[in-house]
Amino acid sequence: MDNAIVSRRDLDFLLYEWLDVVSLCQRPAYAEHTRETFDAVIELSAKLAMLEFLPHYKKADHVEPSFENGVVTVLPEIKHAIEAYADAGMFGASFGTELGGQQFPNTIHTASLGIFMAANIATASYPMLSVANARLIAKYGAPAQIEAFAQPQIEGRWLGTMCLSEPQAGSGLGDIVTRAVDDGEDSRGKRFRITGNKMWISGGDHDITENIVHLVLAKVVDGNGKLPPGAKGISLFIVPKILSEADGGANERNDIVVAGLNHKMGYRGTTNCLLNLGEGAFAPKGSPGAIGYLVGEIGQGLPIMFQMMNEARISVGLGAAMLGYRGHLLSVAYARQRVQGRRLGSGDVTAKPVAIIEHPDVRRMLLAQKSYVEGALALVLYTARLVDEERAAPTAAERANAADVLGLLTPVAKTWPSEWGLTANDLAIQIHGGYGYTRDFDVEQLYRDNRLNAIHEGTTGIQALDLLGRKIIKDRGRGLAQFEHRVARTLTAAGSYPKLARHAADLASSWNDIDAIAKQVCGLDDGAEALQNATPFLSAFGHFVVAWIWLEQAIIASAAKSASTGSKFYEGKLRACRYFYECELPKVSIWLAFVRTLSDVSGRAESDIF
């Protein structure tokens, strides 16, 4: 694998030395797999990503999707890449064999997806969404829906979307006004006619595949034609772009059309659409109204959608980590090759200039990047591993435990890479100097692309409310208590390495602060008082979690280093860990202070002082 998109050495370290993914092969679900099949899919991913995804990374930024005469057209290279992805069976990699998939563990699927995202985030977003879409239908859809709408996506013949936001309702989904009216039933299930506007729909239209499977949140009108209030009134519908012959039509267009494309700062290869449903652009089965098939029960839309949202949130974190990661690798390569200035403290102006990697400040930036991007990737792979535990751990207790910790870490896995992967991309530009600010170098595009990740699939503020409000206060700290055991095990393991003693002590002290504050807020009469500072809490908890993950990595590296000859790779892990503990972990107490003191500096700021 070429280092230009991801470090294979690091991936092997994370998957095999740290997460021991091979042990999953002892589980019945993954018994067909071995280290060899894992390596093969990683190799294949890297090869395909280099050949089919990376080459049009910049071109897809420059040549944006177009929308003319009702038709959305993307760069032909995107269609070609998706076809290659499908031909290689990648769409089905994480699905069960009963659905024609290859039943790879989620951790391996995640690593594979990450490689494609590093090469070309915009192109990789199409399969990411489709796989999550198909997985939702496979879990909650009726058999006929699975066959009609999930299967073509698992085969990579169609793509899928998630349609949640509306122009007036993004973060506040309870306020959506898309209407669903009963329209009888057919072989695909209960049929509704849907009317409304959906905003920010990634992959909402394109000419890549012949059909698109939209998963649409809407509200079923009551007897008086009114919408039920709040999130509990939301239902979920499958709305295909084209109704196939089997649906009773003759491959006719459903009444869902593009109203316009959004023109974004980055991620430009992924179309992003405002969709109009039911405005009469087409009259499927003889009358206007977008035909949608109910998934699950009426009013269960949001809980069901959360399966796809949670997968998409972790994938957003993965993409953010990989954008940062590629920027780091490009920075290292540039810093080794770019010659400028003399060694610090050298007064000899006739001495030969050195590569900028010799300058302490450049190393500081490289180390910061390394601690962010390797920490972010490790975090996301850890949550991916929890998904495998949730699905396939031997006992119900272990599965429940994994689910609890996964719930706790999902907002972190979404947010932390989005915030700090972007910081890594910012440093990549800085390391490249003026060149990094030009469009001749990929680092400026990586930065623009990554800026989206703190916004879509729930902003950082929304993730913070999920973490503190739902996963800690509402769940009474259940996930946190499960997580504590894992931290404790790490601290015990660190005890074998005297050089890690100070890091372990710092981590333990930080844990005590977090734990005390979690107990404090769970005991408050009014959770809103704590939630004012939910975002600083998420910042603190995220930094804590990544510090813990760095200590985990440092333990493996310490063991490996003392066993073998001191390899540079392990030294790098230990140095990045030290950097994180010296420079980043101390920030936790600043953020926590807001929550501990229930600071009202923001919450009570009156809006007319601005």
Added chain:
Amino acid sequence: MDNAIVSRRDLDFLLYEWLDVVSLCQRPAYAEHTRETFDAVIELSAKLAMLEFLPHYKKADHVEPSFENGVVTVLPEIKHAIEAYADAGMFGASFGTELGGQQFPNTIHTASLGIFMAANIATASYPMLSVANARLIAKYGAPAQIEAFAQPQIEGRWLGTMCLSEPQAGSGLGDIVTRAVDDGEDSRGKRFRITGNKMWISGGDHDITENIVHLVLAKVVDGNGKLPPGAKGISLFIVPKILSEADGGANERNDIVVAGLNHKMGYRGTTNCLLNLGEGAFAPKGSPGAIGYLVGEIGQGLPIMFQMMNEARISVGLGAAMLGYRGHLLSVAYARQRVQGRRLGSGDVTAKPVAIIEHPDVRRMLLAQKSYVEGALALVLYTARLVDEERAAPTAAERANAADVLGLLTPVAKTWPSEWGLTANDLAIQIHGGYGYTRDFDVEQLYRDNRLNAIHEGTTGIQALDLLGRKIIKDRGRGLAQFEHRVARTLTAAGSYPKLARHAADLASSWNDIDAIAKQVCGLDDGAEALQNATPFLSAFGHFVVAWIWLEQAIIASAAKSASTGSKFYEGKLRACRYFYECELPKVSIWLAFVRTLSDVSGRAESDIF
């Protein structure tokens, strides 16, 4: 003035209530001026900025400068705006009456320039550079050079550039290889023929004005045709694009041509060029080689150039502050108007949604922005005021004191707004949600534009070496000692306001840390040991300085608030000050720890661990 580009209320506060700019009118240099003439130029700037600069902000981003058949063409609106700026006499506003200027104090000139930058940073960069170019020539040029090259810029008929970097030498100017060979003398001074390549030249070519005055750093070859080593071998030359008839030619082209334009992430309206000098594209006075006139003495190029560089550095900080500032104003307007979600803690899903400014997390982001952008603008105006003191204070001691403090604060005024103004722009996107990531809203462009500012005119790393290496270690803390008196005066004044006591105590404690570390590093045998962590020191010192400036503002606000009825404006100042002390000042000790412990985490990181 329309709030869309800057808050006139805040500008009045900073200029008149805090910096007492009217008191400058007692100085002979500014005796012709009054509050009324100051207000008039601010009003005029705001009007021109709204009418001529703001309207093409987005268009100049979309329609980039072109380079065809050797000709660089910019958007006609840019030329039109520059002509309007010239017609209003703005080019001459800060020059002495003997040069046809209006002799405004630098503080007022800076505020005026900031307004134009807020409206359109790329267009405003042309006059910014020309004014600094003309000021250098006016100070160091011979009378004939002033007449020939400064005067047309002061009148706004020509524009000017600074040509320092080369493709292989950006931050390391000592390694430039542009050659200057003696070519006799004429009425403009000592003439040289110059050969080389200059990179990153803003305004390096365009069709805005008929001529362009380049200030070019080059090295005069010795008797053996060799270049002197290091920065001390650098000389400065005026290289006009067109040699006028008075220069002996018939308006003939000099041998300086564009090799290509750089295509940037932002700041796109400002052309940025690779220039080739002396490659024989033209043969002025009958032979190839760019004709350049020596300014000052041979070998004095860099110290002379520093006058323009220092002015440009503060202007970069000003631009960064203003980009952040406009993003903040747009954020406030959007947050008041965008309705989404319900008040935190409200369980009533049927309640009316509220404007997002009611959400604590949005207020947190608005407060953070406010503390950054108002702090940054105040910092830059403070340094601008120091320039006035340096030029026009009654006594030599006062002028020297101002010069010392100005030297200390220049790297801060350049860097702090660049880093934190960008953070404010990042928050502006976040407040706008998905909309902020689209090119339909200005906040995404403000963010892209602002990313340049930590790079050009000396990267953050270079500024950090200037601060710690030159302004503290090399100057043995002289500027810092002068600065201490100012901090002490603030602490004394804060003593009158019990509510500010805690802020004052925190600031005093932070000062003690900085002062101790400065003394510690000045006492080191090997400054390089401290300079490894120059950037964390700059981060710490920058935050300290802005905290001090916030306390200064809070004192004025406290006095005004208790005298008048409690105005919302002053409450806003006090709230932003509290935010900065609660959330930002604590970071100082984290950054300082690196310097105090002489941490080698980055400095000793081996390059092969990456």
